[in-house]
Amino acid sequence: MKRLIAAVCAFLLLGAVPARADDGxxxxxxxxxxxxxPGAAVHSGTGTRSTGTAKLREQRAITAADHFRxxxxxxxxTAVVVLQLVDEGRAELDAPVSRYLPGVVTGNYDGDVITVRQLLQHTSGLVRDVRDAKAGPDGTYALAELVRSAMDEPAQNAPGAAQNYSNVGFLVLGLLVERLTGKQAGTAIAERVIAxxxxxxxxxxxxxDRALKAPFLNGYLGGRxxxxxxxxxxxxxxxxxFWSTAGAMESTVDDLQRFYRALLGGRLVSPAALAEMKRTFGSADLYGLALLKMPLSCGVTAWGHNGALTTGHYSLTLATDDGRFAAVVTNTNWQGSGTPSAVDVADRAICSG
Incomplete structure (x- = not known):
C-alpha cells in the first residue's frame, strides 16, 4: 500500500543523457x-541510456550497476526453481498443491483442486494480496503466516476458470519450494539460479534486511x-x-537481462519445462508460467516480466529467443496511463538494436 506523501519536493526535470546513436x-x-x-533508464545490447536523475537534488544518471527492488x-x-523441481521429478505441474503442502491451502480454498500450474499462471483463484498477516516481534513476516492469513479471503475465481493476478499464489509456491528442497526459499533461489x-x-x-547494495537507485513515491x-x-x-517469493528480490538491469537470456537459452530448465513456461493461458495469450509474452513492432516475440514495489521502483525486462534484450527501470512504482510506456521503451531498444 502506498504511503501518504510525507514531504513535497519540487525539482526541475534534468536534461537527458545524449543518445549515442540516432536510433530513437x-x-x-x-x-x-x-x-x-525522477529518472528512468533502459539497458540493451547498444548500452545503457538514462534520463532524469537517479537521486533527487543530484544530477546522476542511472547506470547498469545500480541496484533496485x-x-x-x-x-x-521462483517459478524457475519450481520448474527445476518438476524436471527432477519432485513435483508435477498438474498435481494438486495439497500433495506437497497438506493442510496449507484451506479455508475458502481447496488444495485438493488447485494445482501447481494454476498457482504459476495466476488461475488458482487465490486472493491477490495478503491483508492481515501478523508480524513477528521483530517486525518481520514468516512465509507460513503470510499464507495462513490469506486463507479466509474470498476467492477471485474458481480454480482454472480465469486468470487473476495473485501474489499469495507465489507465496504458496515459496512454501512448496521450502518443503521440497528443505531450504529457505531465498537460499534455494540463490543456490539454484543466482550462483x-x-x-x-x-x-x-x-x-x-531492507538495505540495497551500493550503488543503488533511490526509490520514490509521489507524482508530477x-x-x-x-x-x-x-x-x-x-x-x-512481507513480499518474499512474490516480490522481495534485488538486482540490476544487467543481471536481469542475463537471467532472462539464460532462461530462454535453456540454461536453467529443460526444453519441455521452458515450453510449459511459454504456454499462455486463455484468449489474451500474454501470460504463461511467470513469463509475459510480448509481441514487438519488429515482428519478433519477447518474453519477460515486470515488477513494482512500494520501495519506489518499477522495472521491466524483455528478451528474445535470438538473444536481444531490454531492461527498463524507473525510480517510482507508479506508472502513468499515457504513452510511451515501459513496453514502448523496451520495444524500441530491442527493435533498433
Missing part, C-alpha cells in the same frame, strides 16, 4: 519520463505536476519479508 531510443526514453519517476520479477526466479549464473549483483534479502516532481523517498520503507 533516447527520444522514447525521454518521453517515457512523463509516466515514470525488482518486485514481481522475483516471481520468475550458477554468476549473478553477483542479485540477492534475495534476509528477513529484516508539469515540469515539477512531488516525491517522498521510500527506498527502505518496506519490510521485504
Amino acid at each position: 531510443v533516447q527520444t522514447v526514453l525521454d518521453r517515457y519520463l512523463a509516466q515514470a519517476g 525488482i518486485g514481481s520479477q522475483t516471481k520468475t526466479f 550458477p549464473l554468476g549473478l553477483t549483483e542479485t540477492r534475495f534479502p534476509a528477513a529484516g 505536476l508539469g515540469q515539477l516532481f512531488f516525491w517522498t523517498e521510500a527506498t527502505t520503507a518496506v519490510e521485504l519479508s
Whole structure:
C-alpha cells in the first residue's frame, strides 16, 4: 500500500543523457519520463541510456550497476526453481498443491483442486494480496503466516476458470519450494539460479534486511505536476519479508537481462519445462508460467516480466529467443496511463538494436 506523501519536493526535470546513436531510443526514453519517476533508464545490447536523475537534488544518471527492488520479477526466479523441481521429478505441474503442502491451502480454498500450474499462471483463484498477516516481534513476516492469513479471503475465481493476478499464489509456491528442497526459499533461489549464473549483483534479502547494495537507485513515491516532481523517498520503507517469493528480490538491469537470456537459452530448465513456461493461458495469450509474452513492432516475440514495489521502483525486462534484450527501470512504482510506456521503451531498444 502506498504511503501518504510525507514531504513535497519540487525539482526541475534534468536534461537527458545524449543518445549515442540516432536510433530513437533516447527520444522514447525521454518521453517515457512523463509516466515514470525522477529518472528512468533502459539497458540493451547498444548500452545503457538514462534520463532524469537517479537521486533527487543530484544530477546522476542511472547506470547498469545500480541496484533496485525488482518486485514481481522475483516471481520468475521462483517459478524457475519450481520448474527445476518438476524436471527432477519432485513435483508435477498438474498435481494438486495439497500433495506437497497438506493442510496449507484451506479455508475458502481447496488444495485438493488447485494445482501447481494454476498457482504459476495466476488461475488458482487465490486472493491477490495478503491483508492481515501478523508480524513477528521483530517486525518481520514468516512465509507460513503470510499464507495462513490469506486463507479466509474470498476467492477471485474458481480454480482454472480465469486468470487473476495473485501474489499469495507465489507465496504458496515459496512454501512448496521450502518443503521440497528443505531450504529457505531465498537460499534455494540463490543456490539454484543466482550462483550458477554468476549473478553477483542479485540477492534475495534476509528477513529484516531492507538495505540495497551500493550503488543503488533511490526509490520514490509521489507524482508530477508539469515540469515539477512531488516525491517522498521510500527506498527502505518496506519490510521485504512481507513480499518474499512474490516480490522481495534485488538486482540490476544487467543481471536481469542475463537471467532472462539464460532462461530462454535453456540454461536453467529443460526444453519441455521452458515450453510449459511459454504456454499462455486463455484468449489474451500474454501470460504463461511467470513469463509475459510480448509481441514487438519488429515482428519478433519477447518474453519477460515486470515488477513494482512500494520501495519506489518499477522495472521491466524483455528478451528474445535470438538473444536481444531490454531492461527498463524507473525510480517510482507508479506508472502513468499515457504513452510511451515501459513496453514502448523496451520495444524500441530491442527493435533498433
